[in-house]
Amino acid sequence: MKKNTLPCATILLVGILTWTGCIATPTRPAPQYQVQVQRLDAGPPPPVMVATDQATSRTTVTGDKPSQIVQDKVKIDLEHAVGYKDLPTTVTIPYDLKPRPLSLVDVVVETLANNRQIKVQDYTLRIAEYQIPVSKGIYDLLASATLQFDRIEQQQSTSVGLSPLAVSSIRNRTAQIGLSQLFPSGAIVTAGYNVLRQTMLSQRFSISPVFSATPFTSLTYQDTSMVSIVQPLLKGFGPAVTNAGIRIAQLERQGSAADFQTQVELQLQNALQTYWDLIGAYEFYKVQVISYAAALDLLRINTAKYKAGVLAQTDVLQAQAAAEARRNQVIVARQSIRDIEDALKRLLFLREGSPDWEAELAPSQAIAWREFAVDLDKTIGVALARRSELRRADSNILQARVNQVVARSEVLPEVNLFGNVSPNGLGSGFDEGFRNMDSGKYISYSAGVEFNYPLQNRAARYRQKQAQARTDQAEELMADLRDQVTLEVRQSVRALKSARDQIAVTQAQVLSEEAKLAAEMKRYEVGISTAFEVLTFQNDLANAQDSHISAVVSYNKAAIRLERARGTLLDTYGIQVAGVDLNPPDEPIGFPVGLN
Numbered sequence: 001m002k003k004n005t006l007p008c009a010t011i012l013l014v015g016i017l018t019w020t021g022c023i024a025t026p027t028r029p030a031p032q033y034q035v036q037v038q039r040l041d042a043g044p045p046p047p048v049m050v051a052t053d054q055a056t057s058r059t060t061v062t063g064d065k066p067s068q069i070v071q072d073k074v075k076i077d078l079e080h081a082v083g084y085k086d087l088p089t090t091v092t093i094p095y096d097l098k099p100r101p102l103s104l105v106d107v108v109v110e111t112l113a114n115n116r117q118i119k120v121q122d123y124t125l126r127i128a129e130y131q132i133p134v135s136k137g138i139y140d141l142l143a144s145a146t147l148q149f150d151r152i153e154q155q156q157s158t159s160v161g162l163s164p165l166a167v168s169s170i171r172n173r174t175a176q177i178g179l180s181q182l183f184p185s186g187a188i189v190t191a192g193y194n195v196l197r198q199t200m201l202s203q204r205f206s207i208s209p210v211f212s213a214t215p216f217t218s219l220t221y222q223d224t225s226m227v228s229i230v231q232p233l234l235k236g237f238g239p240a241v242t243n244a245g246i247r248i249a250q251l252e253r254q255g256s257a258a259d260f261q262t263q264v265e266l267q268l269q270n271a272l273q274t275y276w277d278l279i280g281a282y283e284f285y286k287v288q289v290i291s292y293a294a295a296l297d298l299l300r301i302n303t304a305k306y307k308a309g310v311l312a313q314t315d316v317l318q319a320q321a322a323a324e325a326r327r328n329q330v331i332v333a334r335q336s337i338r339d340i341e342d343a344l345k346r347l348l349f350l351r352e353g354s355p356d357w358e359a360e361l362a363p364s365q366a367i368a369w370r371e372f373a374v375d376l377d378k379t380i381g382v383a384l385a386r387r388s389e390l391r392r393a394d395s396n397i398l399q400a401r402v403n404q405v406v407a408r409s410e411v412l413p414e415v416n417l418f419g420n421v422s423p424n425g426l427g428s429g430f431d432e433g434f435r436n437m438d439s440g441k442y443i444s445y446s447a448g449v450e451f452n453y454p455l456q457n458r459a460a461r462y463r464q465k466q467a468q469a470r471t472d473q474a475e476e477l478m479a480d481l482r483d484q485v486t487l488e489v490r491q492s493v494r495a496l497k498s499a500r501d502q503i504a505v506t507q508a509q510v511l512s513e514e515a516k517l518a519a520e521m522k523r524y525e526v527g528i529s530t531a532f533e534v535l536t537f538q539n540d541l542a543n544a545q546d547s548h549i550s551a552v553v554s555y556n557k558a559a560i561r562l563e564r565a566r567g568t569l570l571d572t573y574g575i576q577v578a579g580v581d582l583n584p585p586d587e588p589i590g591f592p593v594g595l596n
Contacts, residue, residue: 028129029579031122033112036574040104043069044370044556047563048571069368074510074548076283081290083297091292091327094285094334099362104275107348108573111271112264114349121263125580128249128256135245139592142180144192149173168202184239184591187231195430196222220426221433228420233449234412241409243589247402254584255395261388261570261582268573269564271347273557278340279363280553284546285333291542292330295323295535302531315531322535369555371500374493379566383489384482386567391583393478400471407467410460419447485565492562499555506548513541 039045078084078092112118150172178192202216236242299319305311341361384390422444425436436442454460517537523529563569570577 028126031580032578033109034576034578035105035108035112037105039572039574040108043104043365043368044559045572045574046370047372047559048568069370071366071368072507072548072552074507074545076286076290076545076549078286078289081293083293083300084290086296087289087293091289091330094282094337095360095362097358097360100356100359101364102275102278102361103364104272107271107275107344108268108575110348111268112575115267115271115347116349117267118260118264121260122580125253125256125260128253131249132246132253135249138182138242138245144176144178144180146174146176148176168200171199171201173197182242184242184589185231186236186238186242187229190226190228192226194222194224194226195433196224197430198222220428221430222424222426223430223433223437224422224424225437226420226422229418231417233415233417235409235414237409239589240405244402244406246589248399250584250587251395251399251402255392255399257580257582257584258388258391258395260580261577262392264577265388265564265567265569267347268569268575269560271344272560272573274340274344274347275363275365276553276556276560278337278344278361279365279367280549281333281337281340282363283367283549285330285337287542287545287549288326288329288333291538292323292326294538295319295326298531298534298538299323318531318535322538367549367552369503369552370559372559374496374562376490376493379493379562380486380489382568383485383566387485388567388582389481390478390485393474393481397471397474397478400467400474404464404467404471407460407464411457411464413451413453416450417447418450419445421445488565489562492558492565496555496558496562499551499558502551503548503555506544506551509544510541510548513537513544517541 084092150170152168152170152172154168154170174194174196176192176194178190180188180190182188198220200216200218200220231237299316299322302311302316302319306313306316338360344361345357423437423440424442424444425433425439426442427433427436517534517540520529520534520537524531524534560569563572
């Protein structure tokens with residue numbers, strides 16, 4: 001029984017390996033997003049302070065100093081505006097249908113759940129993740145099996161002239177199984193077992209002294225086992241070259257994970273900034289409605305005075321022209337709301353043709369802002385440590401260096417050490433042939449070294465130069481990207497400070513224009529001022545209110561841009577991505593690499 005262990009075990013191993021090929025391939029589920037709603041309920045969330053431990057290269061996120069949302073002192077109140085109650089609802093309400101309330105939380109959740117660009121980038125990440133086991137397939141144990149039948153008909157002559165002739169018919173039945181395995185050194189080891197069943201049917205013919213035919217039959221079994229190895233000594237030698245594809249796949253997954261985070265941040269930034277544009281458009285609409293109501297009220301007063309004979313018709317015409325101009329501004333402001341709504345729906349993936357697409361969006365977030373101090377040097381340091389684009393650039397550099405190692409190997413001559421050992425046995429039956437093989441008396445072996453080298457070797461030499469150039473290019477792109485990140489942070493900080501200064505200036509300007517208009521109205525009521533001057537003061541107030549709204553919106557957008565610039569947008573808005581490692585660590589390439 002012991003003599004039959006080898007072929008039985010080999011057949012069993014082949015069966016097991018065949019079965020493992022049917023193992024289900026795991027699939028990663030779609031990413032899930034966890035949003036800290038409490039950070040967004042009150043309005044713009046407080047920023048986070050990010051610190052990087054240089055000793056451990058770990059980045060930690062801690063809460064910023066407590067900050068309060070600043071409520072705007074400028075009140076754009078439609079309900080108490082002069083003449084507002086006399087306006088038709090087609091003017092006072094910027095919506096044709098019942099609007100859908102949209103909060104800051106809704107924008108974040110809907111963008112993360114539905115945005116197409118994020119989903120596309122997730123598929124790209126999946127492809128990169130699946131490439132790792134694809135590249136590990138070089139270590140898959142290769143099983144082979146062959147069944148072959150040969151029939152050979154031949155005529156032989158045993159001597160010259162009128163000598164005996166022989167006609168033979170050979171029937172070979174061959175069964176062969178084998179296993180082949182690649183090793184990290186670049187060696188390929190092959191083990192095989194072969195059984196040859198040979199049946200020879202022959203007839204020997206003789207014509208002297210009389211014609212005769214003598215049949216002859218023989219049956220033999222030849223058992224052969226074989227182990228061979230081919231080991232590169234120069235070109236293709238070592239784990240660094242053998243595992244290059246696996247290492248590149250791992251690095252590409254890291255780069256794709258960084259790309260995924262970049263896409264999430266970009267789409268979230270676009271959606272949040274567009275949401276603030278919608279808030280600003282709605283506030284701007286209210287300013288235009290108030291301005292229009294004021295013009296209509298002035299037109300009513302002037303018309304009454306004209307009919308009483310105490311005012312010239314010119315003042316009535318001026319008030320009427322101003323009212324129509326402001327009505328046009330209301331129409332333009334309404335259209336602006338609809339345009340921004342469509343842009344926001346596109347980012348939220350409210351599909352065209354669906355009820356959500358037709359819905360009108362009413363932002364529930366009040367116009368306000370949250371102040372926070374920014375240390376430029378620290379912010380630049382945080383950005384250089386946290387930006388996902390820099391992780392992608394680093395992945396590109398490392399991939400280029402791996403390719404450079406492979407290119408250097410390709411320049412070397414191909415020198416392979418090879419050898420094989422092949423016990424064999426011959427017998428009249430399978431058992432006899434196996435026993436003779438297993439006895440170890442009949443062993444064939446060979447060993448040698450083969451050498452191949454193209455004399456000019458141009459392709460390999462210039463591929464090495466290309467690899468070096470790509471590495472230099474990737475490093476230069478990294479340096480350029482660091483400069484871009486630094487510039488983006490500087491511009492974001494500058495924009496935030498400028499917007500904050502503009503808020504203070506425009507707020508004071510609005511309060512001043514309100515006081516001036518109130519004083520001018522009193523002058524007009526006693527006949528000192530004219531309708532033209534009142535209309536001018538009304539326009540000045542509306543322009544000041546518009547500038548203030550733009551400053552507040554710009555400040556909030558600048559704060560979003562700053563968080564994106566320093567790589568902390570997800571942290572600030574309390575977003576965690578589950579199911580996807582945004583910064584996967586380096587994985588050692590062990591051997592064997594496993595089934596998956």
